[in-house]
Amino acid sequence: MTSSDPGGTARVIDQFNQAFQRHDPSLLPDLVAEDCVLENTVSAPDGDRHEGRTACLGVWQGIAADREGAFELEEVRVLDDHAIVFWRYRRGTADADSVRGVNVMRVRGGRIVEGRGYVKASGAAS
Numbered sequence: 708m709t710s711s712d713p714g715g716t717a718r719v720i721d722q723f724n725q726a727f728q729r730h731d732p733s734l735l736p737d738l739v740a741e742d743c744v745l746e747n748t749v750s751a752p753d754g755d756r757h758e759g760r761t762a763c764l765g766v767w768q769g770i771a772a773d774r775e776g777a778f779e780l781e782e783v784r785v786l787d788d789h790a791i792v793f794w795r796y797r798r799g800t801a802d803a804d805s806v807r808g809v810n811v812m813r814v815r816g817g818r819i820v821e822g823r824g825y826v827k828a829s830g831a832a833s
Contacts, residue, residue: 715814715817716788716790717783717785718817719817719818719819720785720790720792720814721783723819724778724780726738726767727770728778728780730773730774732769732771732772734771735767735771738819739764739819740816740818740820741760742760742820743759743763743764743820743821744757744763744820745757745762745763745821747822747824754823763819763822776796778794778795778796778797779795779796779797780793780794788813789812790810790811790813790814791811793808794807794808794809794810795807806826806827807826807827808825808827810823810824810825811823811825
């Protein structure tokens with residue numbers, strides 16, 4: 708599988724998303740490359756940067772295992788070796804108990820090499 712294989716990218720991203728939908732962190736280890744880089748949504752304003760398989764896997768497995776929250780997928784777009792994942796993260800039933808965001812992912816050789824997360828902030832200029 709090459710990085711230009713959109714079918715491979717879609718498969719990897721689908722399994723990645725399933726880990727969070729099912730709260731099953733065991734789906735993640737085979738998906739993360741040794742040289743993976745993750746820029747997540749916290750701490751503001753730039754997010755935290757995590758480098759290497761162990762660091763990225765630790766963050767993602769912790770989120771996937773958290774049964775207090777739930778990700779709702781809004782849309783997934785696969786573009787060659789990139790995927791854009793639009794989501795809503797809920798900590799309750801009301802929209803006020805949630806945040807919307809997007810992940811920009813890159814896959815190479817059947818593994819995630821980059822993940823960048825962004826969220827809509829309240830009070831931000833439009």
